[in-house]
Amino acid sequence: MQLDGGWGWMVVLSSFMLHVIIDGISYAFGVLAADLVQELGSTRQLNGWIASTLVGVTLAGGPVAGAVSARFGYRVAALAGSVIGAVGFAASYFVETAWPLVITVGCLVGFGMSLIYLPAIICVGIYFEKYRSTAIGIAVCGSGVGTLAMSPLISFLLRQYTWRGTMIILSAAVLQCAVFAALFRPFKLDQILSSSSSTDQSPPEKQLEANQPEIDIDIDNDNDKTTPLPTPGRHHQLLSPSSPHPLPIVRRASADEGGDDGGRSLLLTTMLPPGNETAKYILD
Numbered sequence: 081m082q083l084d085g086g087w088g089w090m091v092v093l094s095s096f097m098l099h100v101i102i103d104g105i106s107y108a109f110g111v112l113a114a115d116l117v118q119e120l121g122s123t124r125q126l127n128g129w130i131a132s133t134l135v136g137v138t139l140a141g142g143p144v145a146g147a148v149s150a151r152f153g154y155r156v157a158a159l160a161g162s163v164i165g166a167v168g169f170a171a172s173y174f175v176e177t178a179w180p181l182v183i184t185v186g187c188l189v190g191f192g193m194s195l196i197y198l199p200a201i202i203c204v205g206i207y208f209e210k211y212r213s214t215a216i217g218i219a220v221c222g223s224g225v226g227t228l229a230m231s232p233l234i235s236f237l238l239r240q241y242t243w244r245g246t247m248i249i250l251s252a253a254v255l256q257c258a259v260f261a262a263l264f265r266p267f268k269l270d271q272i273l274s275s276s277s278s279t280d281q282s283p284p285e286k287q288l289e290a291n292q293p294e295i296d297i298d299i300d301n302d303n304d305k306t307t308p309l310p311t312p313g314r315h316h317q318l319l320s321p322s323s324p325h326p327l328p329i330v331r332r333a334s335a336d337e338g339g340d341d342g343g344r345s346l347l348l349t350t351m352l353p354p355g356n357e358t359a360k361y362i363l364d
Contacts, residue, residue, distance in 0.1 A: 087265060088207035088215065094263040095219035098158070098200040101253055102165075102193045104226025106135050109185075111234045115243040122178035130178070133186025134193075141194030154199035158261030161195025162254060164188060169251035173244050189254070196257055203264050 109131050116122040116130075149157040168188030172181055201216065208215040237246040 084208050084210045088204075090263050091203055091207045091265075092215050092219050094260040095200040095204050096222040096225075097260045098196055098257055099220055099222030100226035100229070101257055102138070102196055102200075102226075103223035104230030105250060105253070106138060106193065107223075107227045108230035108234055109134060111231055112238070112243055112246070115238055116178055116181070119243060120175070120178040126178050126182075130181045130186050133182055134190045137187055137190025138193040138197060141191050142198055144191075145194045145198040148195060149199055149202070154203050155261055155264040158196045158199045158264060159258050161192040161197075162256075162258035162261060163192070164195065165192025165257070166251045166255035168192060169247050169254060172247045173251075192254065196261065199261070199264060 110127070113122075113124070113127040113131075116127060117124075145157060145161075148160070152160075165188070168184045171188065172184040175181060175184065200219065204215050204219045205212055234246060234250075237249055241249065
């Protein structure tokens, strides 16, 4: 998988369109208020409950959406959210009073949008490394575009199809999110590692490694308390009591490197400060 390009830009486009739909509908839902008052006898307070529940459940459902995404994957989570949100809007077509909208729109649609919202942001960051900030910025600006576009669009739908017809069209719009969510192509972790292996080590780290001193440690010295390596030439990481971080490489020193003929000396490349050169533990 190619990072910082390729299919990643399709993921950015998908995330952009998801933000257009879910944020546009959430923030423009108040356009329906007048029709709900007229047709269902709703009140401003109840309309506020519907809209606030929709936004609140969308954002408060983040931990659940994260758990679902971690268990089943981001694409599956977003697909499920599209279906749940579409069902919520479709069920709203059949209500006779305004209170059920708190459940159908506020809870069902809100939870469905929550399952879409989290993957739409996280997936962009996975596909990008160098241009991650730019890619996420492009994706989330769909929220602004959706907010600007959805208000006049919903007003037009209300004039043409009444609020019940508008609910069906909004249901279809949320179900369309499944098409964009399908672009979140799954990948394996080793594909990311192989793509970013060339950038794993920064130039300062390379310079630090090049400047590390080499010292010989004699295994026969009891003061070193160093466990011998079981296999000549095998590399091991060290831990020092004075530092919790793994130290670099230790291996048997060859005769050309100053070791004895029996291979009983260790060659340690260390980043320990002066005075702490003795290795205390060897981890297999």
